[in-house]
Amino acid sequence: MSTLKKIVLALVGLVVLLAGIGLLLPRQVHVERSTVINAPRATVFALVDGFKQFNKWSPWAGLDPNAKYAVEGPDFGVGARQSWVGNPKTVGSGSQEIIETEPLKRVKSRLEFGDNPPATAEFTLAPEGSGTHVTWSFDSDMGPRPIGRYFGLMMDRWIGPDYEKGLAGLKTLAESLPKADFADLAVATVDAKPLMVAYIESQSSKDTAAVGEAIGAGYTKVVAFMQTHGLKQAGPPITINTRWDDTGYGFDAAIPVDKTPEKNIPADSPVRVKQTYAGKALKIVFKGPYGGMTPSYVKLQAYMAARGYESAGPPWDEYVSDPGTTPEAELTTNIYQPVK
Numbered sequence: 001m002s003t004l005k006k007i008v009l010a011l012v013g014l015v016v017l018l019a020g021i022g023l024l025l026p027r028q029v030h031v032e033r034s035t036v037i038n039a040p041r042a043t044v045f046a047l048v049d050g051f052k053q054f055n056k057w058s059p060w061a062g063l064d065p066n067a068k069y070a071v072e073g074p075d076f077g078v079g080a081r082q083s084w085v086g087n088p089k090t091v092g093s094g095s096q097e098i099i100e101t102e103p104l105k106r107v108k109s110r111l112e113f114g115d116n117p118p119a120t121a122e123f124t125l126a127p128e129g130s131g132t133h134v135t136w137s138f139d140s141d142m143g144p145r146p147i148g149r150y151f152g153l154m155m156d157r158w159i160g161p162d163y164e165k166g167l168a169g170l171k172t173l174a175e176s177l178p179k180a181d182f183a184d185l186a187v188a189t190v191d192a193k194p195l196m197v198a199y200i201e202s203q204s205s206k207d208t209a210a211v212g213e214a215i216g217a218g219y220t221k222v223v224a225f226m227q228t229h230g231l232k233q234a235g236p237p238i239t240i241n242t243r244w245d246d247t248g249y250g251f252d253a254a255i256p257v258d259k260t261p262e263k264n265i266p267a268d269s270p271v272r273v274k275q276t277y278a279g280k281a282l283k284i285v286f287k288g289p290y291g292g293m294t295p296s297y298v299k300l301q302a303y304m305a306a307r308g309y310e311s312a313g314p315p316w317d318e319y320v321s322d323p324g325t326t327p328e329a330e331l332t333t334n335i336y337q338p339v340k
Contacts (some may be wrong), residue, residue: 031156032137033163040181041104041125041132044307047174048107048123049098050076052308057169058164059091063090076307077101104183134170136163142213153212156279178302185299187282192336194278197238198222198231200271201256206249208291215239218253225271229261240276240316244297250308254316277313282337288327293317293335312338 002340018242032059037044047053051071055061067086075099083095092114099120100108108122108128126133138159200221219237226233237254243250260273282304286296299317318334326332 002033003176028113029140030137031139031159031163033136033165033167034133034135034162035167035277036128036131036133036169037171037174038131039177039179040125040183042181042183043177043302044125044132044134044170044174045104045107046076046303046306047170049101050074050307051082051096052076052082054082055168057173059165059169060091062088067091073097073276084258094153111138127130130303132174134167136167138163151163155230176308177305178298180298180302182299182303185284185296185303187300187303190281190283190336191282192276192278192338195235195238195259195276196258196273197254197276198229198257198271198273199226199238199240199252201242202253203243203248203250211227211249212290215248215251215253218251219255222253223272225269226255229263229265231257231261236320237320238276238316238318240314276316279312280339281312282309282339284335286333287329287334288331290323290331290333293333296335300335303338304339309339312340314338 047057052075055069064086067084067090069082069084072081072083078098078101081095081097084091085093094111094113096109096111098107100106100109106122106124108120111119111121113119117140119138122137122139124135124137151194166189191246200218200295202214202218204210225231233255237253237255240252240254241249241286242252254276282300283297284300286293300315303309315335318336320332321330323331
């Protein structure tokens with residue numbers, strides 16, 4: 001047998017051997033990395049349950065400054081989706097879409113990268129001390145071909161360092177956000193309708209009793225104005241909160257009205273008429289004494305920071321209950337925060 005023939009047979013044998021070994025290699029690939037983040041689970045969950053904040057901590061976001069990203073679908077939860085088109089040598093093209101969520105516990109996404117088979121990524125969260133233990137995992141079916149299974153052997157080495165970098169970025173971001181735990185806060189995203197209101201600009205100290213007196217005095221003047229101009233109340237009274245800082249509380253005491261005044265409002269009138277904000281807003285429902293609303297506002301601000309919402313204007317409180325006939329513990333107030 002010639003030397004060339006022996007070499008060819010040896011190569012064929014090697015290829016057959018490698019193919020056989022490849023078929024014995026695992027078809028399913030799993031990669032995971034973990035870290036502990038000193039932040040409430042609600043904060044961490046909010047960061048991974050959508051893509052508004054993803055590129056702030058993603059290990060791939062800075063690889064191609066010219067890449068184009070699009071965020072689609074709902075702001076968070078199942079259906080939230082991010083797609084991108086970039087340099088094939090760095091980030092390539094693909095998409096990720098959330099397909100399963102379990103509040104405060106896990107978020108699972110479907111990943112698509114060009115012609116590669118679909119894969120899934122999952123975040124699992126668990127309490128650890130005063131922080132959150134986070135595991136980020138990747139799973140993929142490498143297909144029936146031996147070559148794909150050989151590539152599977154390299155996945156941990158290829159993806160693992162990126163996941164470590166991403167978790168470090170997630171940790172830095174989460175730990176920089178407000179510390180309030182908003183896990184028990186029920187937040188709805190609503191389309192706020194504009195209201196025509198008669199209002200007066202007011203202010204007071206932050207003392208609960210002083211706030212109550214200032215609001216009552218403001219409404220007294222607004223009601224007198226409405227009577228003078230033949231206006232009827234068209235909804236629950238509201239306070240539009242223009243300032244809450246070390247100098248005190250600033251607000252507009254406002255009452256929705258059925259129409260605009262038919263006669264001109266004197267230039268020196270302290271009560272004016274305007275249309276309120278219309279558009280996207282976050283809504284929470286507070287029950288209890290008015291003086292106890294501050295913690296709900298603190299939680300709402302933490303929620304906004306974690307979800308990536310920006311304020312689009314001053315929040316307002318809608319007083320649904322009549323304090324004259326409703327026990328303090330049962331008072332209901334709707335809190336609205338315009339967002340973009």
